[in-house]
Amino acid sequence: MTDFRKAAIQYAHENQQRFLDDLKEFVSIPSISTEPEHKGDLQRAAEWVANRLRALGVEDVQLFPTAGYPVVYGNYMKAGPAAKTVLVYGHYDVQPVDPLELWQSGPFDPQVRGDNLYARGASDMKGQAMATFAAIEAVKCNGGLPVNLKFLIEGDEEVGSPGLGEFIASHKDLLACDLAANPDTGMLAEDFPTITYALRGLAYFEVRIYGPSHDLHSGLFGGVVHNPAQVLCELVAAMHDAQGRVTLPGFYDKVRSLDQEERQELSRLPATEAFYLEQTGASALWGEVGYTPVERIGARPTLEVNGLLSGFTGEGSKTVLPAWAMAKISCRLVPDQDHQEVYEQLKKFVEMHAPKTIRYEVLNLVGSPASISDRRSGGVQAMVKALETVWGKRPAFRREGGSVPVVGEFQTHLGIETVNFGFSLPGDNAHSPNEKLHLPTWYRGIDALIHFFYNLAE
Amino acid sequence: MTDFRKAAIQYAHENQQRFLDDLKEFVSIPSISTEPEHKGDLQRAAEWVANRLRALGVEDVQLFPTAGYPVVYGNYMKAGPAAKTVLVYGHYDVQPVDPLELWQSGPFDPQVRGDNLYARGASDMKGQAMATFAAIEAVKCNGGLPVNLKFLIEGDEEVGSPGLGEFIASHKDLLACDLAANPDTGMLAEDFPTITYALRGLAYFEVRIYGPSHDLHSGLFGGVVHNPAQVLCELVAAMHDAQGRVTLPGFYDKVRSLDQEERQELSRLPATEAFYLEQTGASALWGEVGYTPVERIGARPTLEVNGLLSGFTGEGSKTVLPAWAMAKISCRLVPDQDHQEVYEQLKKFVEMHAPKTIRYEVLNLVGSPASISDRRSGGVQAMVKALETVWGKRPAFRREGGSVPVVGEFQTHLGIETVNFGFSLPGDNAHSPNEKLHLPTWYRGIDALIHFFYNLAE
Numbered sequence: 001m002t003d004f005r006k007a008a009i010q011y012a013h014e015n016q017q018r019f020l021d022d023l024k025e026f027v028s029i030p031s032i033s034t035e036p037e038h039k040g041d042l043q044r045a046a047e048w049v050a051n052r053l054r055a056l057g058v059e060d061v062q063l064f065p066t067a068g069y070p071v072v073y074g075n076y077m078k079a080g081p082a083a084k085t086v087l088v089y090g091h092y093d094v095q096p097v098d099p100l101e102l103w104q105s106g107p108f109d110p111q112v113r114g115d116n117l118y119a120r121g122a123s124d125m126k127g128q129a130m131a132t133f134a135a136i137e138a139v140k141c142n143g144g145l146p147v148n149l150k151f152l153i154e155g156d157e158e159v160g161s162p163g164l165g166e167f168i169a170s171h172k173d174l175l176a177c178d179l180a181a182n183p184d185t186g187m188l189a190e191d192f193p194t195i196t197y198a199l200r201g202l203a204y205f206e207v208r209i210y211g212p213s214h215d216l217h218s219g220l221f222g223g224v225v226h227n228p229a230q231v232l233c234e235l236v237a238a239m240h241d242a243q244g245r246v247t248l249p250g251f252y253d254k255v256r257s258l259d260q261e262e263r264q265e266l267s268r269l270p271a272t273e274a275f276y277l278e279q280t281g282a283s284a285l286w287g288e289v290g291y292t293p294v295e296r297i298g299a300r301p302t303l304e305v306n307g308l309l310s311g312f313t314g315e316g317s318k319t320v321l322p323a324w325a326m327a328k329i330s331c332r333l334v335p336d337q338d339h340q341e342v343y344e345q346l347k348k349f350v351e352m353h354a355p356k357t358i359r360y361e362v363l364n365l366v367g368s369p370a371s372i373s374d375r376r377s378g379g380v381q382a383m384v385k386a387l388e389t390v391w392g393k394r395p396a397f398r399r400e401g402g403s404v405p406v407v408g409e410f411q412t413h414l415g416i417e418t419v420n421f422g423f424s425l426p427g428d429n430a431h432s433p434n435e436k437l438h439l440p441t442w443y444r445g446i447d448a449l450i451h452f453f454y455n456l457a458e
Numbered sequence: 459m460t461d462f463r464k465a466a467i468q469y470a471h472e473n474q475q476r477f478l479d480d481l482k483e484f485v486s487i488p489s490i491s492t493e494p495e496h497k498g499d500l501q502r503a504a505e506w507v508a509n510r511l512r513a514l515g516v517e518d519v520q521l522f523p524t525a526g527y528p529v530v531y532g533n534y535m536k537a538g539p540a541a542k543t544v545l546v547y548g549h550y551d552v553q554p555v556d557p558l559e560l561w562q563s564g565p566f567d568p569q570v571r572g573d574n575l576y577a578r579g580a581s582d583m584k585g586q587a588m589a590t591f592a593a594i595e596a597v598k599c600n601g602g603l604p605v606n607l608k609f610l611i612e613g614d615e616e617v618g619s620p621g622l623g624e625f626i627a628s629h630k631d632l633l634a635c636d637l638a639a640n641p642d643t644g645m646l647a648e649d650f651p652t653i654t655y656a657l658r659g660l661a662y663f664e665v666r667i668y669g670p671s672h673d674l675h676s677g678l679f680g681g682v683v684h685n686p687a688q689v690l691c692e693l694v695a696a697m698h699d700a701q702g703r704v705t706l707p708g709f710y711d712k713v714r715s716l717d718q719e720e721r722q723e724l725s726r727l728p729a730t731e732a733f734y735l736e737q738t739g740a741s742a743l744w745g746e747v748g749y750t751p752v753e754r755i756g757a758r759p760t761l762e763v764n765g766l767l768s769g770f771t772g773e774g775s776k777t778v779l780p781a782w783a784m785a786k787i788s789c790r791l792v793p794d795q796d797h798q799e800v801y802e803q804l805k806k807f808v809e810m811h812a813p814k815t816i817r818y819e820v821l822n823l824v825g826s827p828a829s830i831s832d833r834r835s836g837g838v839q840a841m842v843k844a845l846e847t848v849w850g851k852r853p854a855f856r857r858e859g860g861s862v863p864v865v866g867e868f869q870t871h872l873g874i875e876t877v878n879f880g881f882s883l884p885g886d887n888a889h890s891p892n893e894k895l896h897l898p899t900w901y902r903g904i905d906a907l908i909h910f911f912y913n914l915a916e
Contacts, residue, residue, distance in 0.1 A: 034774045096776055159774060200677060204775040213739025217889040218762045219658060219860030222790050223754035224734050226744035229763035236688060237695035276682050281671025284815045286684035296681035304676045305687035306778050307769035312786055316492045316617060317662040317823045318554055319788055320764050320889060328770055330777055332680050357742045365775045402677030431675040431778060
């Protein structure tokens with residue numbers, strides 16, 4: 001190990017508490033992008049990032065307006081034209097917090113309990129962004145950065161980054177680089193450093209069924225009017241077959257199939273049935289027949305009901321025949337599915353199956369492409385080596401079930417590969433109450449990032 | 459017509475505005491029995507009724523505590539032991555008001571627009587109770603009442619009268635009478651006076667499906683965990699077959715079938731398909747194959763979804779795989795179904811169809827028996843004649859789809875028949891926003907009730 005590396009690692013270790021304090025400040029901002037009342041908090045979070053970048057010595061830091069929340073941009077080009085340029089991606093927005101009553105401490109009142117920091121965004125992904133800033137600081141203060149950096153930190157990831165593709169497409173020169181680093185994926189386990197080479201896309205819809213013109217008395221009219229909640233249930237029930245396959249017409253037509261080599265590699269991952277049972281608390285697993293759990297999550301598309309609402313849902317009984325019913329339904333997509341095509345498939349499905357007794361609407365809320373990267377590229381190999389140095393073992397390669405829309409957009413518009421990594425753990429409750437960050441893993445992650453930046457220059 | 463009848467009718471006409479003012483006062487009280495925060499309003503409504511009865515000269519007026527809200531009791535026995543005793547039933551509680559934003563004026567701010575009084579409870583059934591009080595006052599002030607009266611006005615009808623059966627069973631002497639008058643059913647149309655000789659029973663349940671121990675990220679876990687909202691939809695979808703029949707095991711075993719004579723009589727009712735389409739605003743009717751709309755509502759049991767709730771239901775998108783899902787499900791029952799047996803049938807159904815991937819609960823919220831009365835009894839015939847006098851045509855006999863639990867309880871515990879009538883119209887939006895009462899029909903109803911009390915004594 002060079003002296004600079006050693007010194008940078010030492011620097012990071014000595015500054016762990018300060019990095020944690022910074023992160024606590026960051027996660028205190030309730031930057032929930034799905035809830036319009038938090039608009040001001042999103043602005044504050046964007047400014048927090050901009051100031052943190054300025055403190056790092058990043059130049060040209062500015063907030064670019066988009067159709068959604070601002071993109072924070074900045075660059076640090078002092079490594080010179082011969083050095084590689086890395087585009088660091090991140091997002092400063094977080095998921096909603098409901099059900100709030102299940103949180104053991106306030107979602108925006110960060111608390112360390114045991115080895116973990118509890119707060120919304122601690123793991124997804126303010127903690128990951130902060131780890132990256134920390135590593136950059138450590139490298140920069142110990143011999144200087146051997147690579148150039150650009151930053152693109154957005155505020156719409158949790159709503160599917162609707163305007164980001166357009167922003168990237170219209171700022172190709174500004175964002176031009178050799179590769180991107182995306183710390184928004186996670187690890188399989190505490191002792192299992194992980195590189196994610198494929199991400200699923202997302203297509204999010206709302207299906208609304210309209211029956212009578214107003215809520216009816218279920219006694220006076222029950223038996224002659226088709227209940228829209230029942231119709232909705234019939235439609236949703238028909239969206240899967242008995243083999244757990246999605247029945248939208250043409251849904252699997254463009255799905256890239258797994259070859260034997262890739263299936264074998266995925267089978268080495270430690271994500272057993274027991275692991276998923278423990279993580280989810282489900283009493284038994286479920287899914288598409290013919291695929292392992294790892295394959296079903298990473299390499300197969302799915303359709304989920306994210307929400308249902310109709311009629312009377314309070315305590316007790318109200319004998320209403322509801323006027324309408326609604327389901328939030330989303331699909332996770334894999335290469336080479338197209339989210340617009342899946343929207344057409346869902347509309348076709350509802351058109352085919354909806355009875356004449358009701359009216360319906362199918363709304364297209366959010367869509368983003370799946371992505372897949374070359375496991376043998378230089379950027380990925382720099383991260384492989386970094387993780388191996390810190391954890392003492394080769395990282396796992398996996399396909400992740402979640403979606404990071406920007407990775408597909410980088411591929412499309414900038415023609416670059418992305419290294420997807422991150423130091424969150426499966427039990428970190430991303431998107432759930434009591435989100436947390438495992439601090440020992442986070443500190444190791446900062447060390448790994450320090451090595452990554454040095455490795456890139458070698 | 460006797461002079462007393464004439465004078466009583468005249469008295470009622472002269473006092474219409476005062477009766478309406480009284481009703482406005484009554485419907486201003488938000489006595490929503492399904493919502494615990496209205497407890498004080500239920501008490502106020504009970505006291506309003508007690509005071510109104512005292513003003514009529516009713517004796518022994520008192521509020522009997524029950525497991526739910528108090529029963530208002532009173533009697534007027536001055537017609538002597540040779541005269542018939544009529545037990546007047548009513549309820550002072552009302553339905554919830556949501557969705558509040560659809561009301562054109564406040565649900566508890568009674569407003570007359572055109573021929574209608576708009577307020578929650580105007581039609582169901584504070585208006586009907588007030589019509590009865592008005593008629594009694596008119597008769598009493600014009601020669602005195604020719605029948606004895608007892609009153610049982612409850613506050614739990616809209617939650618299914620859970621404690622009323624027990625109250626009646628334990629107060630048989632207090633309530634002893636020759637027949638009951640129940641003004642809580644309605645008319646088929648403005649020009650169609652109606653006597654209801656059968657009422658459906660009710661069995662109200664909540665089905666809860668529990669999947670993972672907490673809400674999951676639909677990307678990280680979608681594909682390996684059975685989505686409880688999907689499971690709920692599958693179960694609900696399976697509760698009807700393609701013929702619109704309910705599939706709970708044994709559901710139709712005890713259903714009394716319609717004979718040819720009764721089917722013929724029901725076919726004379728003016729409730730055509732066009733009528734139901736207009737009343738409901740549905741684009742097409744639906745229901746059990748092999749029965750007319752009138753038969754399906756009055757003489758066939760049904761199963762309705764009253765509410766659905768799961769996961770994220772706000773604006774926008776949240777990629778959650780929900781931990782649980784809930785449906786409110788109720789059945790309207792006909793003679794001789796038993797609501798406890800239907801609960802067992804639903805539990806059996808869920809047990810048969812629920813996958814091993816989830817846990818479930820089936821809660822039994824409310825149950826009440828169906829009832830059927832003799833169309834040739836003296837009480838019914840007194841009402842037939844009264845309606846004929848006022849409307850100039852013979853009333854229709856119908857089986858109503860709604861439930862008035864107390865009618866079955868009277869039959870069981872007091873061994874008496876009930877005359878079911880009422881002056882609400884199908885378009886009155888009972889249980890919906892903008893509930894109203896058609897005042898010209900209401901005033902005719904008061905006249906009819908005056909005749910009813912005289913007819914009973916003849």
